[in-house]
Amino acid sequence: MNLTQQLQETAKNMANKPAYYFMDQMSTYAELDGAVTKFAAGLEQLGVKKGEHIALLLGNSPHFVISLYGALRLGATVIPINPIYTPDEIGYIIKNGDVKSVVMLDLLLPLAEKIHLALPKVENYIICETPQGKSSDVDITRLSVYPKLKSFSQVVASGSLSYKGPELDHDDVAVILYTSGTTGKPKGAMLTHKNLYSNAKDIGDYLNMSENDRVITTLPMFHVFCLTVALNAPLMNGATIIIDPKFSPKEIFRMVDEYEATVFAGVPTMYNFLLQYAEAYGGNLSSLRLCISGGASMPVALLNGFEKKFNVMISEGYGLSEASPVTCFNPLDRPRKPGSIGTSILNVENKVVDELGEEVPVGEVGELIVRGPNVMKGYYKMPEETAATIRDGWLYTGDMARMDDEGYFYIVDRKKELxxxxxxxxxxxxxxxxxxxxxxxxxxxxxxxxxxxxxxxxxxxxxxxxxxxxxxxxxxxxxxxxxxxxxxxxxxxxxxxxxxxxxxxxxxxxxxxxxxxx
Structure with a gap:
């Protein structure tokens, strides 16, 4: 089983169930799966083949979801890129990642015009129409990149619902996530279909996600935290995601109230903004059963203040791109420990070791290492870095941590200089x-x-x-x-x-x- 197969199963069993809301418009699982199938077929008609690399320069939107799952159904490898990166940063990832097709917002047409001559291997720029972009005065027929431009809606329209797609192996690379390295050059963490499916399934089970959940998806979809926790895991379990294109405390309060959201995932900064907004203007989060925090350590004072204000538990976790990303979360069926990243999630093993790779006694500080079906295949085109990071099946995180006598882990210090x-x-x-x-x-x-x-x-x-x-x-x-x-x-x-x-x-x-x- 992989992510796109699971989406197909959900669409068969819950065809009319809302898969997502975006800009207050709803799409069912049947509609989402149909769009994914047609986009995959449309890509094949463009000549995109299994194993080729497709970059997504998109914000939070149905375009991202359809592009991601459509490319995976075709067997292509997806490379999500932060659309606010500079041309130099984007160009490096596209070139290093051997990208042949780019799916991007129409607002980024000037970027495509600027960088496409330096990226001769890119054959297609698939442009996603937005209300803001349609009002642009740019005459695209006059752009030098115009021969390579394709319309997202036309690609979908050209596809067939009867498209089946190739056989996918669980060890095929599904996504490459570029994460900055200490050398200054980003490294592409290769995540397989097995990596992504297992982590989404395990974190979904760990957090008791079900078809009754309505998840606020405001974290950036191109980031691995959102990709697994607020996108893949909910969709795997038949939940509804409420897609927020840009975080705003006022909008979060509105969406939670209007859609009776049950799960919110964010970084500590977001919780700080929500708390500050509520103290100034008021706000209700009473429908939430769970808040999830990751990306950085949450100050205990902020955690306690937020929970006291809104009467909802925040479960802190830990992850990294190379682990798809989640390895630890505070459990829901046992006491939560403020300041802790929790315990190992299902099927994932964490331990703290010394410089020789030997496990240290409980309470002592060492390096956190991880083993499980979520650990990446390696870094793209970087065998030496891969060998240094994955040793004897264990992923060495570079983070210093300790474990208490109940199996809860605590990050003591971040990666050097991070x-x-x-x-x-x-x-x-x-x-x-x-x-x-x-x-x-x-x-x-x-x-x-x-x-x-x-x-x-x-x-x-x-x-x-x-x-x-x-x-x-x-x-x-x-x-x-x-x-x-x-x-x-x-x-x-x-x-x-x-x-x-x-x-x-x-x-x-x-x-x-x-x-x-x-």
């Missing part, structure tokens, strides 16, 4: 490489600093060669080369960066200085 901004992973090296490309920058270092809204923000320390270079100029430069959430919030110019005896820049010393000055 900055988490609003639930997104930001690696310092990626930012520093952009800064080093500036002609007036001698040295640079990026660290995470506490931020009341995003959890952490990026602060950079720079040694400059041109005394006239200003912070504003450098911030503007970064905004041209980095996604918004990766941009530094502040840049401080200093005479010299701290280094060890070998000349390595000591980010931890800068971080300690920041914390000391708080």
């Amino acid at each position: 900055i988490i901004v609003g639930g997104y992973n930001v690696y310092p090296r990626e930012i520093e490489e952009v800064l080093y490309d500036h002609p007036d920058v001698v040295e640079a270092a990026a660290v995470g600093v506490p931020d009341p809204n995003q959890g952490e923000a990026v602060k950079c320390y720079v040694v400059k060669k041109n005394p006239d270079l200003t912070e504003a100029q450098l911030l503007e430069y970064c905004s041209e080369h980095l996604a918004k959430y990766k941009n530094p919030s502040t840049i401080e110019f200093i005479e010299e960066l701290p280094k060890n005896t070998t000349g390595k820049i000591l980010r931890r010393a800068l971080k300690a200085q920041v914390l000391q000055n708080q």
Whole structure:
């Protein structure tokens, strides 16, 4: 069984059950499955073959769901990309990921025009129509990318409901998720049909998801947290997803109330905004049976304040792209422990080990490693990195953790130097490489600093060669080369960066200085 087969089964058994609501419009499971089948058939008519790579540059929408499941039904490999990435970032992933087709919003037509000449292997740009895009003054027939443009609606319309699709092996790569590495270059985690199906099934069972649930899907669908917890798991269990294109506390309260939502999944930043909004304007979440938090550690004070205000439990979990992503969650049938990421979910094993890979005693700190059917196949075209990360069947997360005598895990420290901004992973090296490309920058270092809204923000320390270079100029430069959430919030110019005896820049010393000055 895989995700698209499960969708077909659900559509047979619950044809008229609402699969999703979007912009207050409902689609049944039969309608969703039909659109998925026709999109897969339409892709085949375009010449897309099993095993080819398709990138999705889409926000939360039915387009994303239909494209994802349609491509998987065809046997293609899907590469979701954050649509707010810069052209450089998007171009790198498309090129490194050997993408041959791109499904994208019509609002991104200028992007396609800008990058397509540098991406000769891309044969199709499938454009998803939006109300905002239709009002554009762009004459697409005058664009140089025009011969490669296809209409999403036309691709669906050209497909047949009788399309069956090829046989899929559970070890075939279904999705490649690009996650930034410490080298600054994103790495593509290859997730198989088995990886995605097993994690969606196991987390759905763990959280007691059923056809009676109505799940708020406001986390970005291109992110693995949403992909499994708020998209695949609900659809596997016949639940209804309420698709929110952009997080807004006011809109979340409206949707929960109007649709009597039962499950909300978000990052700590979202919970903070919901709590602040409710305290200022009021808000009711009484229909929710469960809130799910991940992406970053939730401050215990925020967790307690939210639960007291809304009388709903927040279950914190833990995951990473390489594990599809969930490995731990606070259980629903036992006491929840604030500050803990919970216990191992079904069929997944977590343990804490020392530098030799030996399990440490209960309560001691070591590296968290994971084993299970959810662990990735490896990094795309990176065999050495794969071998370093997966050893003897265990995925080494790089996160330091401890386990108590009841099997609850606690993250003690994040991956070295990792900055988490609003639930997104930001690696310092990626930012520093952009800064080093500036002609007036001698040295640079990026660290995470506490931020009341995003959890952490990026602060950079720079040694400059041109005394006239200003912070504003450098911030503007970064905004041209980095996604918004990766941009530094502040840049401080200093005479010299701290280094060890070998000349390595000591980010931890800068971080300690920041914390000391708080």
